Amino acid sequence: xxxxxxxxxxxxxxxxxxxxxxxxxxxxxxxxxxxxxxxxxxxxxxxxxxxxxxxxxxxxxxxxxxxxxxxxxxxxxxxxxxxxxxxxxxxxxxxxxxxxxxxxxxxxxxxxxxxxxxxxxxxxxxxxxxxxxxxxxxxxxxxxxxxxxxxxxxxxxxxxxxxxxxxxxxxxxxxxxxxxxxxxxxxxxxxxxxxxxxxxxxxxxxxxxxxxxxxxxxxxxxxxxxxxxxxxxxxxxxxxxxxxxxxxxxxxxxxxxxxxxxxxxxxxxxxxxxxxxxxxxxxxxxxxxxxxxxxxxxxxxxxxxxxxxxxxxxxxxxxxxxxxxxxxxxxxxxxxxxxxxxxxxxxxxxxxxxxxxxxxxxxxxxxxxxxxxxxxxxxxxxxxxxxxxxxxxxxxxxxxxxxxxxxxxxxxxxxxxxxxxxxxxxxxxxxxxxxxxxxxxxxxxxxx
Numbered sequence: 140x141x142x143x144x145x146x147x148x149x150x151x152x153x154x155x156x157x158x159x160x161x162x163x164x165x166x167x168x169x170x171x172x173x174x175x176x177x178x179x180x181x182x183x184x185x186x187x188x189x190x191x192x193x194x195x196x197x198x199x200x201x202x203x204x205x206x207x208x209x210x211x212x213x214x215x216x217x218x219x220x221x222x223x224x225x226x227x228x229x230x231x232x233x234x235x236x237x238x239x240x241x242x243x244x245x246x247x248x249x250x251x252x253x254x255x256x257x258x259x260x261x262x263x264x265x266x267x268x269x270x271x272x273x274x275x276x277x278x279x280x281x282x283x284x285x286x287x288x289x290x291x292x293x294x295x296x297x298x299x300x301x302x303x304x305x306x307x308x309x310x311x312x313x314x315x316x317x318x319x320x321x322x323x324x325x326x327x328x329x330x331x332x333x334x335x336x337x338x339x340x341x342x343x344x345x346x347x348x349x350x351x352x353x354x355x356x357x358x359x360x361x362x363x364x365x366x367x368x369x370x371x372x373x374x375x376x377x378x379x380x381x382x383x384x385x386x387x388x389x390x391x392x393x394x395x396x397x398x399x400x401x402x403x404x405x406x407x408x409x410x411x412x413x414x415x416x417x418x419x420x421x422x423x424x425x426x427x428x429x430x431x432x433x434x435x436x437x438x439x440x441x442x443x444x445x446x447x448x449x450x451x452x453x454x455x456x457x458x459x460x461x462x463x464x465x466x467x468x469x470x471x472x473x474x475x476x477x478x479x480x481x482x483x484x485x486x487x488x489x490x491x492x493x494x495x496x497x498x499x500x501x502x503x504x505x506x507x508x509x510x511x512x513x514x515x516x517x518x519x520x521x522x523x524x525x526x527x528x529x530x531x532x533x534x535x536x537x538x539x540x541x542x543x544x545x546x547x548x549x550x551x552x553x554x555x556x557x558x559x560x561x562x563x564x565x566x567x568x569x570x571x572x573x574x575x576x577x578x579x580x581x582x583x584x585x586x587x
Contacts, residue, residue: 187275188483193223196477196484199240200230200251201258202467213251213303216493217484224484237262247472248481250300254466256293257542266473267297271482281489283507286466289538300470302505303488304497308359308462309431309530310334310449311418316341316350316425325426325449327529334426334452335395341425342398348423353395354407354414355428357553360392362463363451367537370548371577376585378548378577380555381570389559389566391454396560405557419444431530434501437521447525451532461534466505503531547580 198209206228214226229235229247240247241262250259259265272279279287279298286302312325322340329337338352368384371377396408407413411429418427422444433448451462469485471478487493494504495511499518515530516522539545555573558564564572 188221188479190221191223192221192480193225194477194480195225195227196248196481197227197229197246198249198251199237199247199472200228201237201255202251202253203230205230213488216496217487219493220487221480221483224480237264246474246476248475248477249484250470250472251303252300252468252470253541254289254468254538255541256290256299256468256470257540259299259470260294264470264472264474265294265297265299266471266475266478267294268300268471268478268482269298271471271478272298275482275486277486281506283464283505283535285464285535285538286505289466289540290468293540300468301485301489302466303469303485304467304502305464305505306467306503307431307451307464307532307535308356308428309433309451309532311427311429311433311446312449313418313422313425314445314447316422319345320350320425322425324447327450327526329449329452331391331395331452331454338395338426339398349399351408351417351424352398353426353428354417354424355395355409356411356414356430357409357556358411358549359428359430359462360395361388361549361552361556362536362539363460364463364536365457365459365461365534367463367539369539369545370552371540371544371581373540376544376581378551378574378581380548380552380577381574385552385570386566389556389570393556393559393566402561405560409553409557409560431503431532432501433525433530434516434519434522434527438501438519442521448527448529450529453533459534461532461536463536463538464505466538501527501530543584544581547584548577551577551580 200209206226209226209228217224229240229245231237237258239245241264247264250264252259256265271277282302283305286305287298290299291297310325314324317324320341320343322337325334325337334353341350341352343350368382369379372379396402396405402408407417408424414424414427415429418424418429419440419442428451436442453460469488471481471485475481489505491506491509491511494506494509495514498504498509498511498515501516501519501522503515504512512531513528516525516527551573552570554576555564555569558569559566563569
């Protein structure tokens with residue numbers, strides 16, 4: 140392969156977002172997650188690599204995009220320390236799926252992946268980099284513990300790469316609707332019970348227009364946890380939806396979506412795209428639970444409403460619950476001829492110097508105990524005067540194992556939730572039938 144701008148076009152499917160709680164588990168060979176970052180270790184990169192060395196790394200992204208986007212969000216930051224590093228950029232597509240590149244023995248150095256690391260493991264492109272972590276005394280304790288713990292869980296205790304950024308969820312609210320109906324703005328210490336009370340005051344018809352107090356990407360509600368219940372039992376590969384946990388979760392979550400009787404289109408309030416449109420375009424939703432990418436989206440989409448941000452709430456009886464983080468991982472591919480250089484590149488992306496710049500540009504860091512979180516979004520004019528620190532949740536929930544079985548089970552759980560919200564089924568029936576449907580889908584997937 141040659142040419143720094145060689146592009147491979149394709150279509151990717153990104154598994155849904157989110158997951159895991161900062162629970163003080165071991166963080167890896169470089170340090171225990173939860174320990175203070177040791178002076179001199181934070182952001183340390185592979186000093187064995189000459190900063191002036193010229194090398195061409197092949198980057199395979201499972202998250203879509205293009206070469207220009209990669210250079211803007213990653214490549215340019217690597218080149219700040221390694222100016223002579225150049226990149227080939229590949230995407231999955233016809234002839235360039237993971238299995239295709241393995242069959243063709245196409246050299247790959249870095250894989251950009253969502254939390255669905257299983258697809259990389261399945262084709263044998265996973266590689267344990269614990270030796271590099273140990274060699275360079277790299278402190279894995281810098282990272283939010285769940286981002287390392289989930290990787291190790293999926294990889295049998297191995298370290299396949301490093302987190303580069305995380306995303307999760309937060310609350311957005313339309314200040315004009317709060318003003319219109321004389322309701323006090325949200326604050327940073329509200330519980331879900333208080334959000335429900337507030338949303339009820341904002342759910343009304345005015346001038347023939349129906350306004351909704353609350354709308355959400357329902358995944359953000361269902362994936363809220365302290366200790367994640369897996370959607371699928373990893374031992375017997377059976378769905379685990381018809382149980383007491385999900386019954387309780389439905390009981391306390393459904394009221395947020397049923398402030399009006401006879402909800403004819405539950406997806407209007409529960410789907411990612413419809414709830415966003417209801418909030419941003421139609422301006423009929425007062426509060427939106429959405430992905431915490433406001434800094435990036437507000438600038439690119441030119442949000443035309445008077446909005447602000449409030450932190451992801453907790454329930455009174457579950458004060459440690461939080462949204463699962465969706466982690467962007469940078470893995471070093473099995474068979475890479477440039478392991479040291481690839482490690483230097485991904486540690487550069489995770490360094491405090493680069494993370495500090497990314498935070499200013501609105502990206503939430505995968506690191507814990509950083510001293511620059513107050514600068515979040517400070518480089519984005521659209522966030523000026525906004526409560527940007529609320530983009531980072533107080534707690535992260537534990538992560539579910541995200542694979543094709545999880546996606547199938549989650550789809551049936553969402554259907555069950557919408558059936559309950561729409562008054563079509565009671566919770567017990569909806570969950571029982573959802574588990575049955577999920578098991579059928581899982582069986583089909585196992586036979587593929």
